[in-house]
Amino acid sequence: xxxxxxxxxxxxxxxALDAVGDWWSLLIVRDAFFGLRRxxxxxxxxxxxRNILTVRLRGLxxxxxxxxxPAADGGAYKEYVLTAKGRDLFPxxxxxxxxxxxxxxxxxxxRIELVDRDKGAPVQxxxxxxxxxxxxxxxxxxxxxxx
Amino acid sequence: xxxxxxxxxxxxxxxALDAVGDWWSLLIVRDAFFGLRRxxxxxxxxxxxRNILTVRLRGLxxxxxxxxxPAADGGAYKEYVLTAKGRDLFPxxxxxxxxxxxxxxxxxxxRIELVDRDKGAPVQxxxxxxxxxxxxxxxxxxxxxxx
Numbered sequence: 037x038x039x040x041x042x043x044x045x046x047x048x049x050x051x052a053l054d055a056v057g058d059w060w061s062l063l064i065v066r067d068a069f070f071g072l073r074r075x076x077x078x079x080x081x082x083x084x085x086r087n088i089l090t091v092r093l094r095g096l097x098x099x100x101x102x103x104x105x106p107a108a109d110g111g112a113y114k115e116y117v118l119t120a121k122g123r124d125l126f127p128x129x130x131x132x133x134x135x136x137x138x139x140x141x142x143x144x145x146x147r148i149e150l151v152d153r154d155k156g157a158p159v160q161x162x163x164x165x166x167x168x169x170x171x172x173x174x175x176x177x178x179x180x181x182x183x
Numbered sequence: 184x185x186x187x188x189x190x191x192x193x194x195x196x197x198x199a200l201d202a203v204g205d206w207w208s209l210l211i212v213r214d215a216f217f218g219l220r221r222x223x224x225x226x227x228x229x230x231x232x233r234n235i236l237t238v239r240l241r242g243l244x245x246x247x248x249x250x251x252x253p254a255a256d257g258g259a260y261k262e263y264v265l266t267a268k269g270r271d272l273f274p275x276x277x278x279x280x281x282x283x284x285x286x287x288x289x290x291x292x293x294r295i296e297l298v299d300r301d302k303g304a305p306v307q308x309x310x311x312x313x314x315x316x317x318x319x320x321x322x323x324x325x326x327x328x329x330x
Binding site for chain 1: 196197209213275277285287295303304306324328329
């Protein structure tokens with residue numbers, strides 16, 4: 037990528053990070069993909085202080101990433117489910133996962149893997165493709181201002 | 184994705200976020216992809232306090248994402264360049280960029296776009312593919328412990 041002159045206000049990376057650029061928030065989204073829905077489930081999974089989890093969940097609802105809905109079983113507790121916007125974060129989580137697998141397990145094997153539910157086979161690495169299908173690395177791209 | 188019982192210590196997403204899960208750190212990496220190399224260049228681009236930038240750059244070097252190298256022109260200043268591990272963060276930044284473009288510009292157009300340097304055409308959306316090439320959404324995947 038090569039930079040043209042841009043304010044961060046115009047940068048979609050900066051705007052995305054502004055909405056989800058928080059370690060805990062992305063782990064909450066990860067857990068929501070795993071099917072967790074309740075405050076207590078997130079708390080148990082993440083080991084977060086209740087007040088921090090409360091603030092992060094509220095932020096994700098305000099960002100339109102989670103919806104707070106009545107409990108499926110008619111109970112008194114709210115449940116948190118991914119919106120379409122939240123589900124669109126899937127490639128972000130997969131990209132982090134694959135980078136972590138490749139680089140953050142020095143001298144050991146990553147014990148877990150993301151697989152295709154139907155076939156049980158590991159997924160392919162995410163690859164950026166040009167319009168004509170060529171694989172692109174960072175140096176093969178640039179950003180430009182739209183006409 | 185469906186969750187099996189796992190500690191976050193085993194989760195590559197958690198480990199990745201531990202290394203780069205900081206708004207500023209990822210914007211520094213973004214700027215390094217744009218070709219920025221010097222402390223002053225990052226500071227001007229990001230408008231960060233010097234002490235915060237110093238800490239973030241040191242963390243990225245300690246994580247093996249940036250290398251601190253002598254200045255290309257023989258000057259007294261260090262320069263910061265992406266390592267291979269750092270360049271492998273490209274899909275993470277692209278995924279954030281594409282999500283931001285799709286969801287964080289309500290009622291306005293995102294003015295900048297990522298294009299193929301050779302052809303000048305916008306890149307394709309990142310898509311997760313199964314081993315046999317089928318496109319996979321989050322609900323089409325699960326994680327499992329390696330045998």
